[in-house]
Amino acid sequence: MTKVTFIENNGNRIEAIAEVGQSLMQVAVNSGVSGISAECGGACACGTCHCYVVGNGLVTLPTPDGDEADMIEFVIDPKANSRLSCQIAITPDLDGLIVHIPASQT
Amino acid sequence: MPLTSSDQLSFDPLSQAFAADPYPTYAALRERAHPYYYEDVDTWMLTKMADVENVALDKTMLRGNDDVLTAAERKAQQRKMNWHDxxxxxxxxxxxxxxxxxxxxxxxxxxxxxxxTPGMILKQRGAIQAFVDKLLAELVGQNEIDFVEDFASHIPGHIIGRMLGVPDEDCPQLRVWSENVVRFFNVGCDDNDKRIAEQATEDFYLYLLDLLKLRETAPHDDLLSRMLAQKQDGLMTEDELIATSMLILMAGHGSTIDVLGSGMHSLLKFPxxxxxLRDDPSLIKTAVQEMFRYEAPLPYFHRFATQDCTVGGQYFTAGTRFGLLYGAANRDPARFDAPDTFDVTRSPNRHVAFGGGTHFCLGNHLARLDMDVIFTTLNERFTDVQLVDARPEYKSGLSVRGPKSLQIAWKEV
Structure with a gap:
């Protein structure tokens, strides 16, 4: 059981229980998180699942690969902790992950 | 597969009734237990959001079926598709x-x-705004305009042409070529359409070759110059560069014009x-999303199965062609509350107007920014906009959706 907390731009917190193997994007969509529309369905092709990962999660996660890194560089308001949630697979190590939703996606 | 009585469903996507309102037909197709076989194009039509999404995201479902055909079958298919010559x-x-x-x-x-990408596209905002303002300055004295022809049709091509590196004065010619190239895909395409389409493709090709020669000696800060550098680095061939440029220019024209027209029509049908939206301009992002959901401008794309598969609860063999009816999936009540209601505040709005998976529309952020700037500007400047013709005629066929023209009366604030 992996607990993930999404913090929408208006400060609203949504806590979700994620299953190992799901993508972080799927967890957000299933939990009705506003601002994660993930329009391409997880193909790293649209940039509409951009999020900011904070805390220990950032250390635990593998670094973004080529496609994800390319997209992150050119999303709106990229930061050092920017990720595409469709490219993050849930593992038990990610328990307690905190994810902020960018203002540009609300 | 035996036909059942429900296969007698009337599905005539070339009819005027379908062009006027395809959504009752889509609803009837969606309510069937299994996909519908459309014999005319040997295609199984998918209308439920779950089926459409599953196929769009399935990496074994491809745009082409070359992998499952022999060389002889490929030649025969070209002849059947009528572009062998x-x-x-x-x-x-x-x-x-x-x-x-x-x-x-x-x-x-x-x-x-x-x-x-979103950040790069956002840099176009100033250029889009400047062009929209210039167009409006030319039109503002007229009380009545054809929103599609007089206004919308000029904008997307100008912006995508500018991004690619086409001089402003050539953009009107690009629109003519783009429209002529896609005449091949018209419903009922005849030999004359084919001749015009082939000639336009050749003219377009020769024009791009000339432009590339200019860029070879004097590169600009544009997409064409950057692709030329990629070609010189051996990353793409010349034919790939030309084909990519043509695709970007064509994709950047028609569908955005169509959704600008249908988007305006939706706003006027639902005052x-x-x-x-006028009272709260911050709703523009959800409003644009809803315009795409409500009237997907490209409501139909196909995929071929490369493996035996089960889709919509039914077994299919490799080589089966599926039709992904995005316009139908976007009205699926299993995904959307009150799907036939146009709601500018709808959120989340996980529609499939841009497709899905690896072929997800490359230009989606540009199309949305065009719409954002245009409708925000119109809302600021025009309080009184009315439909002149209550029932504007829409283009016919399964592959496109948009009004042929949209006569409106307007008054500036």
Whole structure:
């Protein structure tokens, strides 16, 4: 059981229980998180699942690969902790992950 | 597969009734337990959001079926598709980013992908605004205009042409070529359409070759110059560069014009929604999303199964062609509350107007920004906009959706 907390731009917190193997994007969509529309369905092709990962999660996660890194560089308001949630697979190590939703996606 | 009585369902996507309102037909198709076989084009039609999404995201479902055909079958298919005698069409329209798969697709998409990312597209806002303001300055004295022809049709091509590196004065010619190239895909395309389409493709090709020669000696800060550098580095061939440029220019024209027209029509059909958006301009992002959901401008794309599969609860063999009816999936009540209601505040709005998976529309952020700037500007400047013709005629066929013209009366604030 992996607990993930999404913090929408208006400060609203949504806590979700994620299953190992799901993508972080799927967890957000299933939990009705506003601002994660993930329009391409997880193909790293649209940039509409951009999020900011904070805390220990950032250390635990593998670094973004080529496609994800390319997209992150050119999303709106990229930061050092920017990720595409469709490219993050849930593992038990990610328990307690905190994810902020960018203002540009609300 | 035996036909059941429900296969007698009336499905005539070429009819005027379908052009006027395809959504009752889509609803009837969606309510069937299994996909519908449309014999005329040997295609199984998918209308439920779950089925459409599953196939769009399935990496074994491809745009082309070359993998499952022999060389002889491929030749026979070209003849059946009726482009066997169109060498430029074969070279630059049947082969491109949209029609390729796997490593070729991924390589070509990556080469242009950065140009269409949200941050890069946002840099076009000033140019879009300036062009919209210039157009409005020319139109503002007229009380009545055709919103499609007089206004919308000029904008997307100008912006995408500018991004690519086409001089402003050539953009009107590009629109003519783009429209003529896609005449091949028209419903009831005849020999004359084919001749015009082939000639336009050749003219377009020769024009781009000349422009590339200019860029070779004097590179600009534009997509064409950057692709030329990629070609010189051996990352793409000249034919791939030409085909990619044509695809970007064509994709950047028609569908955005169509959704600008249908988007305006939706706002005028639902005046309470137009007032809501006018009173709260911050709703523009959800409003634009809803315009795409409500009237997907490209409501139909196909995929071929490369493996035996089960789709919509039914077994299919490799080689089966599926039709992904995005316009139908976007009205699926299993995904959307009150799907036939146009709601500018709808959120989340996970529609499939831009497709899904690896072929997800490359230009989606540009199309949305065009719409954002245009409708925000119109809402600021025009309080009184009325439909002159209550029932504007829509284009016919399964592959496109948009009004042929949209006569409106307007008054500036």
């Amino acid at each position: 169109m060498p430029h069409h074969e070279r630059f329209v049947q082969f491109n980013l949209l029609e390729s798969e796997g490593d070729v697709h991924d390589r070509l998409r990556k080469l242009v992908f950065r140009e269409f 309470d929604q137009r007032i809501k």
